[in-house]
Amino acid sequence: MDKIFDLDSILLKLNKKDNSTYFLDFLHNESFEVGVLRLDPGQKDTQGPHSDDELYFVLEGKGYINILEEDHEIRKGSCIFVPSNSKHHFHGNKERLVVLYILNISKK
Template sequence: MRSYQDFHLDQLQADRSRSYAEFLRRPGISMGIYHIPTGGKDPQHPHDADEVYVVLGGRAVLEVEGERVEVGPGRVVSVDRGADHRFTDVDDDLSVLVVFAPPATPEA
């Protein structure tokens, strides 16, 4: 068994069959790609894990506890566990690398 995993962002971003696709899960961290189409709605709710968003493409606003943060490619935003947050005003198809630490429990 290898002691590492490697991924290609282009391939991960190309799969838009689901809005969120987790590609890595370990005891202390999970990672996935989150897609929201232009004009799409983000149904997120507060999570039991800290999150880091790395915007790979697109433009939107991330609302966190009532504050608005404009995001676009290269923007990195961390959101504390339990904080109310969601993406709004998606002006261009949004693609975000999401890091949960520790991993959130998969939703039903």
């Protein structure tokens, strides 16, 4: 199993996916699911609530995340905690938004 991951390589893999695919998991074990989400301006984030707690870290861009019907401004360097089963989505980015996500799946 890889222990070191290169963001540029992960984003290249994501670029090779069809246009509707905007996220890519690159690590999945018994404790975590980790990936990158990339939204271009105007691209819709269609994710639903997750059954696990989730942590997001904005690597590039700025915009908004809506959590439980409340908007929060985000930008490069923002760290966001979303509790399990909370409705949320990214939106309002006028430039490419790249976000690292970590789901805590160890409690299952």
